Amino acid sequence: xxxxxxxxxxxxxxxxxxxxxxxxxxxxxxxxxxxxxxxxxxxxxxxxxxxxxxxxxxxxxxxxxxxxxxxxxxxxxxxxxxxxxxxxxxxxxxxxxxxxxxxxxxxxxxxxxxxxxxxxxxxxxxxxxxxxxxxxxxxxxxxxxxxxxxxxxxxxxxxxxxxxxxxxxxxxxxxxxxxxxxxxxxxxxxxxxxxxxxxxxxxxxxxxxxxxxxxxxxxxxxxxxxxxxxxxxxxxxxxxxxxxxxxxxxxxxxxxxxxxxxxxxxxxxxxxxxxxxxxxxxxxxxxxxxxxxxxxxxxxxxxxxxxxxxxxxxxxxxxxxxxxxxxxxxxxxxxxxxxxxxxxxxxxxxxxxxxxxxxxxxxxxxxxxxxxxxxxxxxxxxxxxxxxxxxxxxxxxxxxxxxxxxxxxxxxxxxxxxxxxxxxxxxxxxxxxxxxxxxxxxxxxxxxxxxxxxxxxx
Numbered sequence: 374x375x376x377x378x379x380x381x382x383x384x385x386x387x388x389x390x391x392x393x394x395x396x397x398x399x400x401x402x403x404x405x406x407x408x409x410x411x412x413x414x415x416x417x418x419x420x421x422x423x424x425x426x427x428x429x430x431x432x433x434x435x436x437x438x439x440x441x442x443x444x445x446x447x448x449x450x451x452x453x454x455x456x457x458x459x460x461x462x463x464x465x466x467x468x469x470x471x472x473x474x475x476x477x478x479x480x481x482x483x484x485x486x487x488x489x490x491x492x493x494x495x496x497x498x499x500x501x502x503x504x505x506x507x508x509x510x511x512x513x514x515x516x517x518x519x520x521x522x523x524x525x526x527x528x529x530x531x532x533x534x535x536x537x538x539x540x541x542x543x544x545x546x547x548x549x550x551x552x553x554x555x556x557x558x559x560x561x562x563x564x565x566x567x568x569x570x571x572x573x574x575x576x577x578x579x580x581x582x583x584x585x586x587x588x589x590x591x592x593x594x595x596x597x598x599x600x601x602x603x604x605x606x607x608x609x610x611x612x613x614x615x616x617x618x619x620x621x622x623x624x625x626x627x628x629x630x631x632x633x634x635x636x637x638x639x640x641x642x643x644x645x646x647x648x649x650x651x652x653x654x655x656x657x658x659x660x661x662x663x664x665x666x667x668x669x670x671x672x673x674x675x676x677x678x679x680x681x682x683x684x685x686x687x688x689x690x691x692x693x694x695x696x697x698x699x700x701x702x703x704x705x706x707x708x709x710x711x712x713x714x715x716x717x718x719x720x721x722x723x724x725x726x727x728x729x730x731x732x733x734x735x736x737x738x739x740x741x742x743x744x745x746x747x748x749x750x751x752x753x754x755x756x757x758x759x760x761x762x763x764x765x766x767x768x769x770x771x772x773x774x775x776x777x778x779x780x781x782x783x784x785x786x787x788x789x790x791x792x793x794x795x796x797x798x799x800x801x802x803x804x805x806x807x808x809x810x811x812x813x814x815x816x817x818x819x820x821x822x823x824x825x826x827x828x829x830x831x
Contacts, residue, residue: 376593382810404725426686446601485515517555517563525570537576576605586631677741687711738801
């Protein structure tokens with residue numbers, strides 16, 4: 374373990390790793406924006422997708438590791454102009470001239486912390502600056518305390534067709550404990566408000582293993598969530614990120630103990646059994662959806678072979694297939710620096726990496742694990758070799774442990790594998806990324822929270 378980062382960011386089976394990889398690879402350095410986005414026109418496939426990071430929140434949750442800021446009007450307005458400029462600058466690049474957007478996800482933070490006018494201004498600008506596929510999935514994240522019927526109507530009229538927000542719990546004592554800005558009644562009313570506003574694709578987030586929470590309480594939470602009639606439920610075991618406000622509370626001995634690892638596993642197993650028993654299919658590491666309601670954004674990120682997505686906004690990550698190779702890169706995190714960079718007509722790319730073939734193959738497997746099934750033929754078509762040739766020893770070991778099934782067509786996670794998904798995914802990491810923490814973990818451990826400079830290779 375890295376002595377500068379004295380926390381468990383990597384565990385080997387049979388220890389259960391609570392933190393799956395949602396970015397890959399985990400090593401970055403300086404990168405030249407014009408190498409990723411050359412000004413000359415070259416033939417590319419004609420599809421990409423969009424992620425826009427809106428870093429403002431009406432209430433800052435103490436457990437959240439993401440790049441976020443309190444809602445301040447002047448800063449929010451500067452952000453809107455900067456995001457529009459970033460979209461325009463990329464849209465002007467020759468590579469984007471013949472692309473179409475297959476999906477868009479406005480995440481955060483809390484995008485609905487913006488006013489309806491500000492949020493619609495960004496969405497409308499993106500629709501004008503970039504070509505879109507008809508019927509593209511457009512998701513906006515929100516929170517119960519920032520949703521109103523007027524705001525939802527404005528989003529619907531702007532082309533948004535999917536809403537997602539964090540309920541986390543329907544129990545007021547736990548909502549207070551984790552610092553949420555709403556209560557149970559507000560969450561239920563928000564669900565009704567969205568469904569009554571003409572949206573038939575609503576996702577909510579739930580958390581389990583909250584401090585002091587019992588199995589019986591989690592079972593009741595699932596029952597309430599199902600009673601709301603939502604089409605998509607994401608369930609997360611509370612992971613106390615190092616450096617977060619909640620971690621500081623725990624260090625002071627002021628946090629009620631979480632349930633044991635064994636109970637954590639039982640809670641997740643109960644979640645799978647309960648939701649799948651009601652027709653919600655587990656299709657990624659955290660996500661359950663009714664038929665036809667899986668998130669296209671999640672599938673783009675994780676289903677192998679992973680598709681391209683372009684991140685807009687401070688701290689946003691991207692994965693693009695440039696004429697110069699495959700790149701993963703991240704934007705500048707501090708919002709003031711992000712806005713200043715765009716005001717100077719420079720793309721706000723802070724760091725990145727051009728993937729070697731070894732890292733590209735590892736990414737196919739590591740992130741593909743998050744979608745529970747890794748197809749073999751696309752791997753062979755892309756790399757001219759097979760999964761069994763490249764990762765045979767790892768797959769054999771996972772089969773022996775009962776974590777995956779190796780079929781002629783795919784590598785499939787077993788139920789046991791779904792319980793230990795993070796362990797399975799990390800087993801495919803390359804030597805360069807093995808035993809390294811996620812970028813957010815590095816920053817939070819150092820108490821920075823605003824800059825990802827800690828992950829840049831020295």
